[in-house]
Amino acid sequence: MTVELAREALHESVSDPASASMNFLNEVSARFPDAVSLAAGRPYEGFHTTDDLxxxxxxxxxxxxxxxxxxxxxxxxxxxxxxxxxxxxxxxxxxxxxxxxxxxxxxxxxxxxxxxxxxxxxxxxxxxxxxxxxxxxxxxxxxxxxxxxxxxxxxxxxxxxxxxxxxxxxxxxxxxxxxxxxxxxxxxxxxxxxxxxxxxxxxxxxxxxxxxxxxxxxxxxxxxxxxxxxxxxxxxxxxxxxxxxxxxxxxxxxxxxxxxxxxxxxxxxxxxxxxxxxxxxxxxxxxxxxxxxxxxxxxxxxxxxxxxxxxxxxxxxxxAGQQKIRFYRNNLRTLLAALERCFADHPRVRWNAPDGGFFAVVDVPLTADAELLEVSGRDYGVLWTPMSFFYSNGGGRRSIRLSCSALAPEQIEEGVRRLAALVRDRSEPEPAVAR
The missing domain is CATH 3.40.640.10 (Type I PLP-dependent aspartate aminotransferase-like (Major domain))
Structure with a gap:
């Protein structure tokens, strides 16, 4: 008889959702290879070749x-x-x-x-x-x-x-x-x-x-x-x-x-x-x-x-990295401009405007969880990261992280356009105001 181990008997890091989030994102990306990934924080692949090694x-x-x-x-x-x-x-x-x-x-x-x-x-x-x-x-x-x-x-x-x-x-x-x-x-x-x-x-x-x-x-x-x-x-x-x-x-x-x-x-x-x-x-x-x-x-x-x-x-x-610096600057500006263009008339969507780096955070009028990410990849062709992955006690449930580092500018624009369609179609009703 082969050995069977109870998953619950293994260390908590094996099954903890936050610890497994990076693997989860890789798995989602593999399932939807044609989706535009605004989830990946990896660097752009065009700066080096194997010839450099x-x-x-x-x-x-x-x-x-x-x-x-x-x-x-x-x-x-x-x-x-x-x-x-x-x-x-x-x-x-x-x-x-x-x-x-x-x-x-x-x-x-x-x-x-x-x-x-x-x-x-x-x-x-x-x-x-x-x-x-x-x-x-x-x-x-x-x-x-x-x-x-x-x-x-x-x-x-x-x-x-x-x-x-x-x-x-x-x-x-x-x-x-x-x-x-x-x-x-x-x-x-x-x-x-x-x-x-x-x-x-x-x-x-x-x-x-x-x-x-x-x-x-x-x-x-x-x-x-x-x-x-x-x-x-x-x-x-x-x-x-x-x-x-x-x-x-x-x-x-x-x-x-x-x-x-x-x-x-x-x-x-x-x-x-x-x-x-x-x-x-x-x-x-x-x-x-x-x-x-x-x-x-x-x-x-x-x-x-x-x-x-x-x-x-x-x-x-x-x-030595001036080309990379210019590229990532342009990508972040492209991301922020695309958000402005696609969401300017949506009063319930807000985002920050970082002074640099690879990431921006968007607050959305829907629960941005792993289930919605599956829908986003399958039906809308765009991937992102739930901000809830980065909180210890349930925060960030209605926010997403967008990364602009790994893509060409036109891919960033297309990804934000697809995200806007998801938000438009899936937004939850605004809570009624008590009178």
Missing amino acids: DRYLKTYLAHLEELGLSHEQRQRQLLQYGRTNGTIGALIARMLAVDEGIEVPEQAVMVTAGCQEAMVIALRGLCAGPDDVVLAVEPCYVGLTGAARLLGVEVVPVPESADGLDPETVLEVARAVRASGRRPRALYLVPSFANPSGASMPVPARRRLLDVAAEADLLILEDDPYGLFGLDDEPRPALKALDTRQRVIYLGSFAKSCFPGARVGFLVADQTVVDADGRRSLLAEELSTVKSLLTVNTSPVAQALIGGFLIEADYSLRA
Whole structure:
């Protein structure tokens, strides 16, 4: 007799709807391949080809040769397991200094298998006991909440405003958590063009948040995948660039600036750790034990690809990514213009106007759930993401996230046109006003 396992006996992350949302969206996209997908937050596929891979590898190998590594050493670096925290930390540190004004030693950089692994490592390393919790902006990227659920770490939501996270709300929530007997260890947020909301924190609020972190004894997990892609060139400094007290652990990825197939991310943790004997080290070095138990090390071949890309970019993603920046700016403007054109005469549809990034949020007069998404893909040929996926307690039920990153402008316009037909046909009656 074959083994049968009760699904209810497996860990909650297997069946939790929020944790499964990314797989669900992939499944819906596969069922409706001809639908215009305003759901996918992946980068546009036209910027790189497989021909680039050989060139990046050769560039990186030439760099190693210039550093004095022998043929055997170069072979070993790419073909063996390699250092747990990675081999391109110095290149990443240099890129951060050039693009972001973030000055950290290469030893503070851990190269990870995508930013998702960086989140898992940071959460596992910081949350040591049952009373340790992490605060997170809400609505929140499901990768963070899913990682926390996988680890058994409680996430306490901090509601976001139209201008991003309000520092005073963070302080209020942190105090309430501490008063309840729990310990708030860290705060997760995307300060620039957040996923899913598109919101971005003003610079004064960023500075105040760092003061709040010190006052509330919080570390900040700053996730910054979209910071390059503002609608203008207005400086929006990373929290880590403003961090003079080492309160910020910076989470980065090359998925949007380069390509996601490499699966290379990183974390910057330059906080000092002191053991019982007074020995001092950097947090990134201490977290290497956690990484070694997850993936042993990040693929040296993938690191070499990103290393070659950084060298060719002269260590500036911003300078090398001007074509991408222009493309994503135009796409976001196209999305916002299409919403205005298709919904201007619909008083019950509202949307935000982000200053950059990949996403916008639309409030609609209908319940935007997985069932409606099936109808939308099958009957209207357009896909989107229910905002309820990004809330912990039933929020966002009448809102959707639209992504404009993976499409050509004409596809964005057609997708919004199809969405308008769905909303027109499926809008729920306006509640009667009590007299």
